[in-house]
Amino acid sequence: MKRLIFSLSAFLIFIGSIAAKPAKKELIITQAGAVGDSITLNTQIIQQSIDKIHAEGGGILVVPKGIFLTGAIYLKQGVDLRIDKEGVLKGSVDRADYPPIDRRIEGHIEPKFCPALINAYNIDGLKIYGEGTIRGGGQPFWTEFWTRLAADKTTKNLDVYRPQNIFIQDCKNVEISGLKLRGSGFWNLHMYRCRWVKIENLDIRTPLRAPSTDGIDVDSSQDIFITGCYISVDDDCIAMKGNKGIDAMKDKSSPPVERVTVTNCTFDLGYGVLTLGSEATVVKDIRVKNCTLKGNQVNTLLRVKVRTDTPQHYENISIENITVDGRYTLMHLAGWSQYKNTQGQPDPHHLVKNITLKNIKGTMATFADINPPVNTVVEGITFKNIDVKSLSAQYKARVLKTDKLVVKSCFVNGQPVDLKTE
Numbered sequence: 001m002k003r004l005i006f007s008l009s010a011f012l013i014f015i016g017s018i019a020a021k022p023a024k025k026e027l028i029i030t031q032a033g034a035v036g037d038s039i040t041l042n043t044q045i046i047q048q049s050i051d052k053i054h055a056e057g058g059g060i061l062v063v064p065k066g067i068f069l070t071g072a073i074y075l076k077q078g079v080d081l082r083i084d085k086e087g088v089l090k091g092s093v094d095r096a097d098y099p100p101i102d103r104r105i106e107g108h109i110e111p112k113f114c115p116a117l118i119n120a121y122n123i124d125g126l127k128i129y130g131e132g133t134i135r136g137g138g139q140p141f142w143t144e145f146w147t148r149l150a151a152d153k154t155t156k157n158l159d160v161y162r163p164q165n166i167f168i169q170d171c172k173n174v175e176i177s178g179l180k181l182r183g184s185g186f187w188n189l190h191m192y193r194c195r196w197v198k199i200e201n202l203d204i205r206t207p208l209r210a211p212s213t214d215g216i217d218v219d220s221s222q223d224i225f226i227t228g229c230y231i232s233v234d235d236d237c238i239a240m241k242g243n244k245g246i247d248a249m250k251d252k253s254s255p256p257v258e259r260v261t262v263t264n265c266t267f268d269l270g271y272g273v274l275t276l277g278s279e280a281t282v283v284k285d286i287r288v289k290n291c292t293l294k295g296n297q298v299n300t301l302l303r304v305k306v307r308t309d310t311p312q313h314y315e316n317i318s319i320e321n322i323t324v325d326g327r328y329t330l331m332h333l334a335g336w337s338q339y340k341n342t343q344g345q346p347d348p349h350h351l352v353k354n355i356t357l358k359n360i361k362g363t364m365a366t367f368a369d370i371n372p373p374v375n376t377v378v379e380g381i382t383f384k385n386i387d388v389k390s391l392s393a394q395y396k397a398r399v400l401k402t403d404k405l406v407v408k409s410c411f412v413n414g415q416p417v418d419l420k421t422e
Helices: 002-020 043-055 138-151
Strands: 026-028 037-041 059-063 066-070 073-075 079-083 087-091 101-105 108-113 118-121 127-130 133-135 166-169 172-177 180-182 189-192 195-200 203-205 216-219 222-227 230-232 236-241 257-263 272-276 282-307 312-336 350-364 366-371 376-390 397-399 406-412
Touching: 026 043, 043 059, 043 066, 043 073, 043 079, 059 087, 079 087, 101 166, 216 257, 230 236, 236 257, 236 282, 272 312, 282 350, 312 376, 366 376
Parallel strands: 026 059, 037 066, 059 079, 066 087, 073 118, 079 127, 087 133, 118 166, 127 172, 133 180, 166 189, 172 195, 180 203, 189 216, 195 222, 203 230, 216 236, 222 257, 236 272, 257 282, 272 282, 282 312, 312 350, 312 366, 350 376, 366 397, 376 406
Antiparallel strands: 101 108
């Protein structure tokens, strides 16, 4: 009886605490004058609404049914963003609606570059959620990039001013969930120096010929949990990023990427389901599990970019319980020197250590291609319990300069895989 009384008392206290906690105030942007006709520019009204909620102690900014055109907006402490079903935040295609700022992109602070459509800095408890859509103005930006590249083969990503869909920096206790991300001009969701982030049930898509539209970029961030997402993009699906350059390890302002879990996700179009690099220094303790890979475009389950002008340390990467159905390479490791600049110094050293791929089944194109550049130590690569069919009679299984290679219970087309280091 005493235990029952105690339990009942605890329950009543719990219920009382819920009842005592006031619901967050909501401000629907149409109440502030926003027009969801896909034509009227609502940037000023939306930003003023964010500022008002922040000034009044916090609440929820609600995007209702309709298509609301906007340029760059900046969330603030205490302001949640909810996009309701059939609600769309539509990114403007006019660069004037994205006033330039100094911001983190591709491993450094780029002065006067394009902000994202949705931006958040230094927020504890950031929440962006709903059943609606964030739709960037991607197509004109993609077309301009391809046009400029065709005219000048030296054109780089940052030569074309293109907005991302979401950029968050120095935020913690973050939740981003439920939304559809479409048409990003650049990377879809980019987080820099963030911690304790949950990304759940996002549907992220861009078509072919949408350059550099990574799904999720984890940049110098820790304790990231990604679950239940669908990602199909024309670049890396999920990329671990950090710094770049010969002195990258000396930069203490960009900490390592650590403790990232990806689970119960589905991947289609992309260059790499999980990519390490191309800008990265230290990446450790990454786990991908219980995921499905599909699609007829060439993709890679694990792509390890060893950037030849940047010292790198990749360690403790685990990929397990994966179903593959498409033209996939299970693992690709090679040097990456597209923008190599060692400033006249010798190539730096790299360490790739303790990589495990296990419990994988389905159909693929290439088993593995591991060919590290000079000054790279690769050790502790394990392939275990893999049973796949190859779409190619001459599938590739090449492993070069690798120590402590383990291959156990691995089969392609019913035949044991014979991986020998060369």
